[in-house]
Amino acid sequence: MGAGPAYALFVPAGLPHAHLAHTRSVIATVLLVDAPSTLTETGEPTLVFLTELARHVVPALVDHHRDGTERPALHAVLVQELASRGPTPRSCLRLPEPRDPRLVALAETLRQDPADPRGLAQHARALATSQRTLSRLMATELGLSFPRWRAMLRLVAALDDLAAGRSVSETAHRCGFTSTSAFIALFRSVLHVTPGRYQRHLTDDEA
Known part of the structure; x- marks a missing residue:
């Protein structure tokens, strides 16, 4: 967490x-x-x-x-x-933590740069392994596909950006979402609140 x-x-x-x-x-x-x-x-x-x-x-x-x-x-x-x-x-957003060193390295890469656009095959080559191996490890250790896991990691990064006062559109761009509307849709589906309302709630608490 x-x-x-x-x-x-x-x-x-x-x-x-x-x-x-x-x-x-x-x-x-x-x-x-x-x-x-x-x-x-x-x-x-x-x-x-x-x-x-x-x-x-x-x-x-x-x-x-x-x-x-x-x-x-x-x-x-x-x-x-x-x-x-x-x-x-x-x-x-209680994401399971990976144990395999290859997944740990991949998680660190995505946390350092949530907007990293590379697909699983490209990450696999960078880690000197195969796409199939990474997919199997994710299913076993995380219970998530790569696109879903990456989306959740991006959502965690987005919460930090919103708390830091960045706008919804800037946050969506910095965290690698394809569009602001896609970011809002995922945020709302997972957290049951829009990012704008979430950010206003934080601001109200600071007042």
């Missing part, structure tokens, strides 16, 4: 997990002693959009040079902010 700079990833207590950064990143880990029920009820990892206030609270919580007496108050503010937001629509 991918989490961009505008999001927090909530992991329930006792759940084994690992993280992988695809670019230079700063990762802040906060232990929530009393996590809101909206995040714990599923028992699964959940993505939450971070309000501007929450984005300021998290660095303060992990700053070991600050007065420790401030932490309970900061912790309470963060819990309140997370509870008010609840899970983000991005939580619907």
Whole structure:
């Protein structure tokens, strides 16, 4: 499950997990002693959009040079902010992570450049394997065809662009969709909201 700079990833207590950064990143880990029920009820990892206030609270919580007496108050503010937001629509995009090194390399390529226009055969040649082998691995490990997997990866990248304030049309172009209307149609079919309304919702929460 991918989490961009505008999001927090909530992991329930006792759940084994690992993280992988695809670019230079700063990762802040906060232990929530009393996590809101909206995040714990599923028992699964959940993505939450971070309000501007929450984005300021998290660095303060992990700053070991600050007065420790401030932490309970900061912790309470963060819990309140997370509870008010609840899970983000991005939580619907729980793409399985590949294990085979060839698929891992392909996933990294597509995350670095979602608009990469190459087809599966071209990617297979670049990875010194066959198109049939990649198709079989995707069916086995991901349960998705290449076009569908790539579309979902592009959708994840699009959420980050929208959160960064890019327009719907610019986001569609940057993420490799054939047209703005095709992007809107896929976004709505998966997340049950248009990208414009999703972006306005984020803006309203920042106001």
